[in-house]
Amino acid sequence: MNVKYDRNLVVIGAGAAGLVSAYIAAAVKAKVTLVESHRMGGDCLNYGCVPSKALIRSAKLAQQMRRADHFGLEAVDPGVSFRKVMQRVQEVIARVEPHDSAERYSALGVEVLQGYARIVDPHTVEVELEDGGSVRLRTRAIVIATGARPFVPPLPGIEEVGYVTSDTLWQEFAELERPPRRLLVLGGGPIGCELAQSFARLGSEVTQVEMSPQLLAREDADAAALVEAALKRDGVQVLTGHRALHCLRMGERKFMAVQGDSGEERIEFDALLCAVGRTARLSGYGLEELGIETGRTIETNKYLQTLHRNIYAAGDVAGPYQLTHVSAHQAWYASVNALFGQFKKFKVDYRFVPWTTFVDPEVARVGLNEREAKEKAIAFEVTRFELEELDRAIADGAAEGFVKVLTPPGKDKILGVTIVAEHAGDLLAEFVLAMKHGLGLNKILGTIHSYPTWAEANKYAAGEWKRNHVPQKLLKWLERYHRWMRN
Numbered sequence: 451m452n453v454k455y456d457r458n459l460v461v462i463g464a465g466a467a468g469l470v471s472a473y474i475a476a477a478v479k480a481k482v483t484l485v486e487s488h489r490m491g492g493d494c495l496n497y498g499c500v501p502s503k504a505l506i507r508s509a510k511l512a513q514q515m516r517r518a519d520h521f522g523l524e525a526v527d528p529g530v531s532f533r534k535v536m537q538r539v540q541e542v543i544a545r546v547e548p549h550d551s552a553e554r555y556s557a558l559g560v561e562v563l564q565g566y567a568r569i570v571d572p573h574t575v576e577v578e579l580e581d582g583g584s585v586r587l588r589t590r591a592i593v594i595a596t597g598a599r600p601f602v603p604p605l606p607g608i609e610e611v612g613y614v615t616s617d618t619l620w621q622e623f624a625e626l627e628r629p630p631r632r633l634l635v636l637g638g639g640p641i642g643c644e645l646a647q648s649f650a651r652l653g654s655e656v657t658q659v660e661m662s663p664q665l666l667a668r669e670d671a672d673a674a675a676l677v678e679a680a681l682k683r684d685g686v687q688v689l690t691g692h693r694a695l696h697c698l699r700m701g702e703r704k705f706m707a708v709q710g711d712s713g714e715e716r717i718e719f720d721a722l723l724c725a726v727g728r729t730a731r732l733s734g735y736g737l738e739e740l741g742i743e744t745g746r747t748i749e750t751n752k753y754l755q756t757l758h759r760n761i762y763a764a765g766d767v768a769g770p771y772q773l774t775h776v777s778a779h780q781a782w783y784a785s786v787n788a789l790f791g792q793f794k795k796f797k798v799d800y801r802f803v804p805w806t807t808f809v810d811p812e813v814a815r816v817g818l819n820e821r822e823a824k825e826k827a828i829a830f831e832v833t834r835f836e837l838e839e840l841d842r843a844i845a846d847g848a849a850e851g852f853v854k855v856l857t858p859p860g861k862d863k864i865l866g867v868t869i870v871a872e873h874a875g876d877l878l879a880e881f882v883l884a885m886k887h888g889l890g891l892n893k894i895l896g897t898i899h900s901y902p903t904w905a906e907a908n909k910y911a912a913g914e915w916k917r918n919h920v921p922q923k924l925l926k927w928l929e930r931y932h933r934w935m936r937n
């Protein structure tokens with residue numbers, strides 16, 4: 451049978467994964483349609499990375515103003531107008547928006563449809579258009595990039611007390627002149643930590659509840675301990691090892707009951723922020739009807755293909771990471787495999803995925819940390835360089851943190867790096883490049899780093915490794931040689 455399609459690719463969802471998938475398809479001259487039901491740019495631009503980083507910037511400045519006396523200036527009360535801070539957040543979104551806009555993508559050759567997409571059969575996508583009516587698109591391949599939404603735990607009483615999530619807080623708090631007086635942050639992951647610190651710095655009394663024994667449960671204990679200390683310094687009351695039980699409303703007063711080692715306690719709050727993870731969007735657009743398997747995310751093979759081999763998934767809906775740059779990375783595989791898979795397919799490569807949590811100091815990681823190396827029974831050595839030794843960190847008044855590198859015993863190959871530092875996310879890039887291209891610590895040590903920069907910390911970590919691995923026999927021999935030269 452000779453089947454004809456009107457399109458090579460339909461991409462559902464215009465967040466990081468969908469935008470990049472459509473971009474690549476258009477760049478290689480495929481006929482591609484991108485469907486978005488809500489806002490172009492998805493979570494990252496509208497509710498995630500961009501607004502949170504804009505808020506973090508204002509919060510950091512407020513804290514620096516309070517600490518100005520550490521720099522020989524007069525410490526001042528920043529006099530926060532929260533409404534203006536939130537206005538700036540929206541301005542930042544507006545500045546970034548054109549990068550993800552329908553106009554830009556149309557100009558790149560992508561057909562952009564505003565509407566809700568549903569997969570009717572493996573080659574047909576029906577779109578309920580925003581401005582009325584619907585269209586049916588016949589396509590060779592589909593990329594599902596529908597993202598994730600905040601998970602709200604089914605705690606008894608939570609609906610009665612009310613809550614915000616990363617999806618709603620930007621709107622709900624927009625008009626507040628002051629940030630909520632008592633903010634309860636549920637969750638000690640990246641969202642909880644970034645926002646708890648920011649709100650504390652902007653003037654809220656923040657209590658953060660996390661059921662794991664440490665914040666940022668995926669990171670090593672030494673990194674998490676520095677984050678906890680930093681949050682506490684900013685006034686956050688950190689309750690790790692505490693599980694939320696239920697919420698309670700008494701008139702205007704709102705409480706959460708939490709269970710810790712020392713029993714149950716009640717925390718009173720004015721606003722509750724739920725940051726206990728994000729769940730993939732899996733229903734309402736055809737997955738069930740087509741029998742596409744889902745667990746926490748859409749199940750795919752290593753080529754990002756679903757059960758139906760012409761339907762691919764990328765981004766938060768595919769997992770296992772929930773990061774913008776991983777969504778973009780997966781998008782390359784999904785779109786290239788969808789368009790050229792009949793010639794060659796590529797397995798998605800997760801070996802060198804970096805990530806940064808933008809607390810102050812930042813926590814950045816690539817590859818293994820100690821916790822994972824132990825879990826996987828991988829032999830490793832640890833090399834640490836402390837930032838209190840770094841000239842630039844001292845000059846900047848931020849000499850707190852470390853660069854920690856894991857290597858196989860006796861070898862300079864980099865297995866993984868954790869950095870806790872003011873600019874950890876940027877510092878990490880050198881190690882990501884090194885790991886990706888098989889460069890060891892000797893190569894980093896042999897590279898000139900300008901003085902005085904934060905990047906020197908990477909070189910000093912490599913230097914630390916070298917010092918610990920100088921062959922002792924050779925040193926003894928050199929000592930004898932120099933003695934002989936003196937005589």
Ligand SMILES: Cc1cc2nc3c(=O)[nH]c(=O)nc-3n(C[C@H](O)[C@H](O)[C@H](O)COP(=O)(O)OP(=O)(O)OC[C@H]3O[C@@H](n4cnc5c(N)ncnc54)[C@H](O)[C@@H]3O)c2cc1C
Pocket residue numbers: 462463464465466467468485486487488489490491492493494495497498499500502565566567568595596597598616641731735764765766767772773774775776777808
């Ligand atoms: C507060 C916060 C801070 C974050 N900070 C960072 C950070 O600093 N760095 C980082 O890397 N990541 C960060 N993230 C995570 C990052 O935002 C996500 O990993 C990323 O946005 C995922 O992109 P995506 O394309 O998979 O999904 P999304 O951005 O969620 O896009 C999916 C899109 O699909 C649309 N859609 C869904 N169903 C349909 C349908 N049936 N028809 C049409 N359209 C549909 C949705 O409307 C949505 O726009 C943060 C997230 C949050 C919440």
Ligand SMILES: NC(=O)c1ccc[n+]([C@@H]2O[C@H](COP(=O)([O-])OP(=O)(O)OC[C@H]3O[C@@H](n4cnc5c(N)ncnc54)[C@H](O)[C@@H]3O)[C@@H](O)[C@H]2O)c1
Pocket residue numbers: 603636637638639640641642644659660661662666667692693694725726727728771772773805806807808
């Ligand atoms: N800088 C970044 O890259 C960045 C920033 C924000 C978000 N993100 C992405 O968004 C994802 C979601 O972030 P998140 O912080 O919402 O989720 P998360 O899953 O990373 O962390 C949620 C935390 O909430 C805790 N928790 C769950 N239920 C609880 C309960 N009932 N009581 C107490 N604690 C409870 C969990 O133990 C966990 O530590 C992240 O995994 C990340 O991929 C990335």
